Amino acid sequence: MEELSPQVQQQIAQFQAMQQQFQAISSQKIQMELQLKEVERAVEELEKLKKGAEVYKSIGTIFIKGNKGKINAELKEKKETLELRVQTLRKQEGKIQAKLTEMQNNIQNRITSGGPQAG
Numbered sequence: 001m002e003e004l005s006p007q008v009q010q011q012i013a014q015f016q017a018m019q020q021q022f023q024a025i026s027s028q029k030i031q032m033e034l035q036l037k038e039v040e041r042a043v044e045e046l047e048k049l050k051k052g053a054e055v056y057k058s059i060g061t062i063f064i065k066g067n068k069g070k071i072n073a074e075l076k077e078k079k080e081t082l083e084l085r086v087q088t089l090r091k092q093e094g095k096i097q098a099k100l101t102e103m104q105n106n107i108q109n110r111i112t113s114g115g116p117q118a119g
Contacts (some may be wrong), residue, residue, distance in 0.1 A: 005110075011107050013109060015100065017040060019100065025092050025093050025096065028089055032085050033105060039075055039078050051068075
């Protein structure tokens with residue numbers, strides 16, 4: 001097999017860097033989705049409690065007694081924030097995936113044709 005041109009080598013390096021970026025975004029998305037599920041479960045459990053039930057929230061390594069309504073509002077706000085973040089990460093993931101496919105096709109075309117391609 002002949003030596004790859006510097007342009008193809010550079011495209012491969014860019015492709016690999018974008019793959020790493022894709023993996024980082026995917027990891028962030030998975031973490032956010034897990035946090036979102038935890039918050040959703042907490043909201044569900046909180047709403048099942050009777051009026052006047054004692055509620056505690058975790059702050060660092062301690063639990064502090066709090067107001068059910070206030071804690072519920074905080075959790076719902078956190079849920080909205082996480083939903084927006086997950087949505088943003090999904091969009092970024094989709095855009096990068098499309099770009100990766102385009103880059104991969106371009107690299108393959110350059111390697112098989114043995115010459116530069118537009119792009």
